[in-house]
Amino acid sequence: MRRKIVVGNWKMNNTIAESVDLATAIAEKVGADGVQCEVGIAPTFPALYEVCKVIEWSGIRLCAQNCHYESDGPFTGEVSTRMLAAAGCSYVILGHSERRQLFGETNATVNLKVKKALAEGLSVILCVGETLDERERGVTGQIVTAQVVEGLIDVTDISKLVIAYEPVWAIGTGKTATKEQAQEVHALIRAKVTELYGQKAADHLRIQYGGSVKPSNAAELFAMPDIDGGLIGGASLNADDFMAIVEAAG
Numbered sequence: 001m002r003r004k005i006v007v008g009n010w011k012m013n014n015t016i017a018e019s020v021d022l023a024t025a026i027a028e029k030v031g032a033d034g035v036q037c038e039v040g041i042a043p044t045f046p047a048l049y050e051v052c053k054v055i056e057w058s059g060i061r062l063c064a065q066n067c068h069y070e071s072d073g074p075f076t077g078e079v080s081t082r083m084l085a086a087a088g089c090s091y092v093i094l095g096h097s098e099r100r101q102l103f104g105e106t107n108a109t110v111n112l113k114v115k116k117a118l119a120e121g122l123s124v125i126l127c128v129g130e131t132l133d134e135r136e137r138g139v140t141g142q143i144v145t146a147q148v149v150e151g152l153i154d155v156t157d158i159s160k161l162v163i164a165y166e167p168v169w170a171i172g173t174g175k176t177a178t179k180e181q182a183q184e185v186h187a188l189i190r191a192k193v194t195e196l197y198g199q200k201a202a203d204h205l206r207i208q209y210g211g212s213v214k215p216s217n218a219a220e221l222f223a224m225p226d227i228d229g230g231l232i233g234g235a236s237l238n239a240d241d242f243m244a245i246v247e248a249a250g
């Protein structure tokens, strides 16, 4: 039985003080409710250390939204996995579609980051997903498979990996994939992972859905057999909405 995982991706929102307030509100609810699923939040880099201090007691995982693939050095504007771990992160989100589309990340650079983060002892949420054009051209399976296969080149142990299926056309648009559309791609991802890593590893792998998940649609998505929780953008910026989604995951 896989433990569901719900992570809030705060993107480029909230100052340090605002992040601490939101994290505190979520931690109080998660701590008091004793939720079943694993819960994570991904504030911006400047807020990580302060947020860590207010969530540590609650069991909420601190997640980063990106990292570089080198440890230190002349990479202006970048942050390394070593720094993230020292700030209290246990997860890093990699290959988000906004990183791929707006900042030129490719399967090859995502792969370098995945390997570096895992080597640092961080867990990785590897994001994959097709654009609207790719879905309409009928190449969703090909695109997502390539993102999984190429993102995991030379990765031998996937025990600290989570995959997030996030159709690009559903992110921040209010358009959610139907539960059947999402399940179909999740099953395809698990089949590919079975081929690459064997049945046992694939059975343990958690695959989150992301793309306009809200309190009103979370339960039906999370009830699908291969959907093991969600990566939540917009709705994670409101503690009540985020908690309703966490509770829908059990």
Ligand code: PEP
Binding pocket: 009, 166, 170, 171, 172, 173, 174, 210, 211, 212, 213, 231, 232, 233, 234, 235
């Ligand atoms: C995301 O950015 O990972 C995401 C799923 O965003 P939203 O929930 O706002 O669609």
